[in-house]
Each structure stands twice: as C-alpha cells, then as structure tokens.
Amino acid sequence: MGKKEHHQQQQRQKDHKDNDRVESVLELLRKQATLTVKQEKFCSNACVERFLRAKGDNVKKAAKHLRACLSWRESTGTENLIADEFSAELAEGVAYVAGHDEESRPVVIFRIKQDYQKLHSQKLLTRLLVFTLEVAIGTMPKNAEQFVILFDASFFRSASAFMNLLLASLKIVAEYYPGRLHRAFVIDPPSLFSCLWKGVRPFVELSPATMVVSSGDFEESLEFNDFSSYPRASSLRFDPSSIKSAARTGSCSSSRFSFTVSRHLDSLKPWHLSLTDTSSSIGGPATLSPLGPALISPLNARSYSFASPVARTPRGSINGCSYTKAADENPVPINPPATACHRK
Numbered sequence: 183m184g185k186k187e188h189h190q191q192q193q194r195q196k197d198h199k200d201n202d203r204v205e206s207v208l209e210l211l212r213k214q215a216t217l218t219v220k221q222e223k224f225c226s227n228a229c230v231e232r233f234l235r236a237k238g239d240n241v242k243k244a245a246k247h248l249r250a251c252l253s254w255r256e257s258t259g260t261e262n263l264i265a266d267e268f269s270a271e272l273a274e275g276v277a278y279v280a281g282h283d284e285e286s287r288p289v290v291i292f293r294i295k296q297d298y299q300k301l302h303s304q305k306l307l308t309r310l311l312v313f314t315l316e317v318a319i320g321t322m323p324k325n326a327e328q329f330v331i332l333f334d335a336s337f338f339r340s341a342s343a344f345m346n347l348l349l350a351s352l353k354i355v356a357e358y359y360p361g362r363l364h365r366a367f368v369i370d371p372p373s374l375f376s377c378l379w380k381g382v383r384p385f386v387e388l389s390p391a392t393m394v395v396s397s398g399d400f401e402e403s404l405e406f407n408d409f410s411s412y413p414r415a416s417s418l419r420f421d422p423s424s425i426k427s428a429a430r431t432g433s434c435s436s437s438r439f440s441f442t443v444s445r446h447l448d449s450l451k452p453w454h455l456s457l458t459d460t461s462s463s464i465g466g467p468a469t470l471s472p473l474g475p476a477l478i479s480p481l482n483a484r485s486y487s488f489a490s491p492v493a494r495t496p497r498g499s500i501n502g503c504s505y506t507k508a509a510d511e512n513p514v515p516i517n518p519p520a521t522a523c524h525r526k
C-alpha cells in the first residue's frame with residue numbers, strides 16, 4: 183500500500199470515528215429531551231464537532247455543554263432577536279458586522295460607550311452582543327466557521343468598567359459559541375487596563391486569542407519604511423509613496439483601524455500598522471485602499487441592513503460635505519486609517 187492510499191485510509195477511519203462521536207452526542211441529547219426543529223437545525227455535524235473539540239472529544243461532556251447551550255439560547259430568545267430591538271444602537275454604530283477578512287471570516291465591531299451600561303440593563307447588552315454574533319454567523323460562507331471581534335475601548339475612562347464588559351462578552355463567546363472566535367482585538371483600552379488584564383488573563387479561557395492594540399504605536403509603525411525586510415509579511419506592507427510626508431500624524435482614532443487577517447506574518451509583532459490616505463483635504467473624494475476587500479473597517483463595511491450608517495459612508499465626505507462623528511463632543515480631524523495584520 184502506497185503512502186497516499188495509507189493516508190486516505192487513515193483519513194476515512196478518522197472521519198468514521200468523528201461521525202460516531204457526533205451521533206453519540208445527538209443520541210444523548212434526544213434521550214434527555216426531544217429536540218425542536220430549530221434545535222435539530224442548530225445541532226448540525228459542524229456544530230457538534232465544535233462542542234466536541236471544546237471538550238477534548240468527550241461525548242458526555244460535549245452533550246452536557248450543548249444541552250446547556252440550547253437551554254440558554256431558548257431563555258435568551260436567540261431565534262427571535264430582530265434588528266428593530268436595537269435600532270438606536272445600530273444607528274449609532276454601537277455594534278455591527280463590517281464585512282469579512284481575507285479568510286472569509288466576518289469581522290464584528292463593538293464600539294460601546296461607558297455610559298451605555300449605566301443607561302441600559304446587562305440583559306439588553308447581552309442581547310445586543312448575541313444578536314450581532316448571530317448576524318455574523320449568518321453571513322459566513324460555507325468555508326468559514328469563525329469570526330473576528332474588535333472591541334473599541336477608547337470610549338471608556340474606567341479600566342475596571344471595560345474589563346467587566348470584556349470578560350462578560352468573552353465568557354458568552356466561550357460558553358455558547360465554542361470554536362467560533364478566531365481573534366479578539368481590544369483597541370485603545372484605558373491606561374490601567376493592561377495591569378488588570380495581566381492579572382485576570384490566566385483565568386480567561388479565550389485569552390490566547392485576545393490581543394490588546396494601542397494606537398499609540400501608530401507613529402512607531404511609520405518608522406518601518408520598508409516591510410520587505412520581513413519576507414513573509416507580504417500580505418500587507420507599508421508603501422511610503424502612498425502618502426505625502428506631511429501626512430505624518432501623531433495618533434489615529436481607533437474607529438479608523440482597519441484589520442486584515444494574514445496567513446503568513448512572521449515579524450517582531452503579531453500585527454503592524456501602515457497608512458492609506460483617505461483625507462478629502464488632499465483633494466478629491468476619499469479614496470479607499472487598493473488592497474481590496476480583505477480590509478475590514480468602517481471605511482469599506484458592506485452595506486448590510488444591520489450595519490451602522492456610519493459604517494456605510496466613506497469617511498471624508500457625505501454628499502461632498504466634511505463629516506465628523508456626531509457622537510464626539512469635540513470632532514476629531516479626519517486622519518488616514520491604520521491597517522493592522524494579525525497572525526493566524
């Protein structure tokens with residue numbers, strides 16, 4: 183038997199074992215209680231396999247975890263969540279799906295203000311989180327099963343308040359969406375957040391997939407005039423000719439970060455920044471990056487019905503008029519967006 187035939191035989195045996203485990207999980211679930219039509223649809227082979235992986239292929243633990251998830255989805259009313267319930271949040275750009283990365287993973291943006299938690303219940307915040315994640319999953323093509331989350335923490339003054347929000351969100355993702363998170367980015371958190379995060383990180387299940395990003399590194403990225411010294415970082419390299427020397431800015435609002443997922447990135451950082459000038463002040467309308475649809479940001483978010491109106495409008499002009507965020511008390515000058523890569 184050749185190597186190819188041997189490999190194919192091993193793969194068939196593995197697939198057979200995987201299918202047996204999936205069926206065993208479903209049998210345990212059906213013995214406990216009859217599954218509804220919607221629950222049967224939710225418990226697809228791919229779904230059960232994710233729960234099995236989360237529990238080390240232990241059938242009993244996976245079945246218990248999945249049953250708890252089904253009960254939670256029923257109590258939360260996941261199947262009945264609609265955009266009308268969150269019309270104010272969607273209009274303000276509090277949460278939305280901003281397209282897909284280069285591996286077809288949906289990118290979810292959360293831009294929650296600190297005062298939001300004072301004015302709204304934790305239940306509503308949870309429902310908003312779940313609704314947005316469900317929308318993201320609904321946009322996944324067949325070749326994708328994970329999403330990327332960006333938490334814009336720049337609206338928080340209290341590190342502990344944002345930490346509570348982050349931990350609650352990551353807990354929901356870990357418990358009820360196992361295997362779904364590819365990466366979570368925390369952008370511009372309060373100054374003391376890093377200290378708090380260092381203390382709690384060992385106890386957070388999804389901490390290995392969570393990265394803290396600061397726009398304070400924006401200028402530092404401009405010091406790398408040629409990313410060709412990193413041969414495997416070819417998916418996104420800084421091109422000095424793409425901007426004018428006068429375009430150097432001290433910082434970049436985190437709402438203008440644009441993330442692209444890189445399959446091959448072997449540099450000193452798991453992500454880096456570069457510029458694409460979209461300022462209308464240079465002349466003409468805003469120009470999007472030539473890097474194409476792999477870039478995910480409010481600049482080029484897809485015009486889904488649930489996306490933020492802000493996300494559907496290129497920064498720089500609306501009908502030829504200068505645009506600034508209405509939510510900001512002091513309008514921020516329009517700066518070129520930053521683009522970050524992360525390791526797969």
